[in-house]
Amino acid sequence: MPPPFSDSAANTIFQALDSLQIVDPHTHIQPLQPASRHLNDLLGYHYYTELAHSAGIPKMEIEADFISADDRVRRLVRGLSPLGNTIQLQWLQEIAQDLFGFEEATLTLENCDSLLELVSTKTAAPNWADQVLDRCGVTAVMLTNDFDDTLEGFDTQRYLPCLRTDELVFHLHRSTVRSRLEHCTQLAISSLNGLQLAIDKLFQFFVARGARACAISLPTDFQPIPISSTTAKLAWEKVVKADGDGVDPAALRTIGQFIFWMLADRCDQHKLPFDLMIGVYRKVYPQGVYQGQDLYDSRVSLYDYRALFNAFPDVYFPISVLASVTNQELVSYAWIFPNVIPFGHWWYSNTPSMIRRDLGHRLEAVPSTKLIGYYSDAYKLEFILPKFRMFKRVLAQTLAEDFVAARNWSEERAIQLGTQVLKSNSEHYF
Numbered sequence: 001m002p003p004p005f006s007d008s009a010a011n012t013i014f015q016a017l018d019s020l021q022i023v024d025p026h027t028h029i030q031p032l033q034p035a036s037r038h039l040n041d042l043l044g045y046h047y048y049t050e051l052a053h054s055a056g057i058p059k060m061e062i063e064a065d066f067i068s069a070d071d072r073v074r075r076l077v078r079g080l081s082p083l084g085n086t087i088q089l090q091w092l093q094e095i096a097q098d099l100f101g102f103e104e105a106t107l108t109l110e111n112c113d114s115l116l117e118l119v120s121t122k123t124a125a126p127n128w129a130d131q132v133l134d135r136c137g138v139t140a141v142m143l144t145n146d147f148d149d150t151l152e153g154f155d156t157q158r159y160l161p162c163l164r165t166d167e168l169v170f171h172l173h174r175s176t177v178r179s180r181l182e183h184c185t186q187l188a189i190s191s192l193n194g195l196q197l198a199i200d201k202l203f204q205f206f207v208a209r210g211a212r213a214c215a216i217s218l219p220t221d222f223q224p225i226p227i228s229s230t231t232a233k234l235a236w237e238k239v240v241k242a243d244g245d246g247v248d249p250a251a252l253r254t255i256g257q258f259i260f261w262m263l264a265d266r267c268d269q270h271k272l273p274f275d276l277m278i279g280v281y282r283k284v285y286p287q288g289v290y291q292g293q294d295l296y297d298s299r300v301s302l303y304d305y306r307a308l309f310n311a312f313p314d315v316y317f318p319i320s321v322l323a324s325v326t327n328q329e330l331v332s333y334a335w336i337f338p339n340v341i342p343f344g345h346w347w348y349s350n351t352p353s354m355i356r357r358d359l360g361h362r363l364e365a366v367p368s369t370k371l372i373g374y375y376s377d378a379y380k381l382e383f384i385l386p387k388f389r390m391f392k393r394v395l396a397q398t399l400a401e402d403f404v405a406a407r408n409w410s411e412e413r414a415i416q417l418g419t420q421v422l423k424s425n426s427e428h429y430f
Contacts, residue, residue: 010399021159317340
């Protein structure tokens with residue numbers, strides 16, 4: 001448990017928020033193996049590998065195929081010292097202490113074997129995943145499912161499906177991706193009509209199995225605009241004929257725009273929210289560690305999405321922006337458009353100081369019913385605990401300072417607002 005706030009109102013609000021049973025509205029959890037089995041599953045999270053690499057550990061010392069899980073842990077622990085100031089290392093420390101009973105103040109090479117053993121013992125329990133979710137106060141998590149996921153073998157009431165569509169929009173020039181789409185839908189997609197029928201079948205499949213949303217991560221230069229069937233047909237023929245990376249970039253861009261618009265239309269038909277994660281630029285640092293190569297580009301603008309928001313007024317668009325500098329624009333669009341929903345604090349904006357700034361702006365300018373406060377983005381369930389706790393601290397402090405102290409709200413009223421932002425709105429939209 002984190003140390004108490006000096007402000008009694010913040011303490012009261014935090015305790016109330018921390019007692020809530022909530023849904024985590026966006027994760028990368030694999031439902032067939034949702035929790036960690038080894039300390040390497042935790043330390044292998046890209047935050048630690050990329051920070052350790054940034055602080056001086058050569059990439060191959062932590063990513064070479066021959067390195068065992070135990071050895072990789074020790075190599076990473078050896079490089080943790082420069083990370084002691086980071087919020088990411090605090091996440092790891094809270095997991096170690098709160099979930100695994102690790103009693104040391106810091107993780108070092110001398111005591112990491114102790115944590116290795118604790119993790120191995122605890123995670124061997126057959127109900128470990130449920131124990132973690134219960135400790136986190138989380139009743140269900142939203143997944144990130146590939147379009148050809150069978151959605152079998154897990155509880156879809158606990159692990160909620162979400163159709164991730166990046167490959168459909170950006171990678172259909174690859175024959176392997178097209179083959180997967182044909183295999184999972186049992187439809188030929190050599191024609192544009194076949195492609196449309198396949199996407200229709202995907203939505204029917206996912207909705208029938210309880211999917212709660214469609215989602216996509218979008219680069220800074222993407223512009224969603226409607227494309228005519230005639231133009232799309234010509235582009236699709238070029239994409240299929242080229243069959244690979246030699247495809248005409250203009251044709252690839254056109255078919256991506258056509259498919260994206262089709263996805264928004266199917267979300268409209270099936271009453272699904274369409275989560276947009278806007279602003280990532282891939283492989284800025286190609287020599288970086290796995291998942292440590294992508295950054296944001298401040299040149300992104302929601303103005304490019306105006307046609308989309310206007311064309312689909314009944315589709316809710318929960319939007320995450322990668323850079324805090326884009327937050328003011330997101331707030332302004334949510335201020336005007338009923339279907340634009342500020343959604344969490346993503347990636348490089350997911351630190352307390354950035355959250356405090358962005359959250360304060362959202363709380364004072366956007367209707368309370370339109371704020372989905374946070375998601376963990378976690379790859380393993382254990383990370384839900386410290387990430388949500390971090391957000392709850394910031395939310396409690398913000399409500400105490402900006403509403404109870406500055407605007408003379410009662411603590412009860414502030415808790416009601418916090419509950420809506422943290423819990424009720426996620427349940428409503430998803």
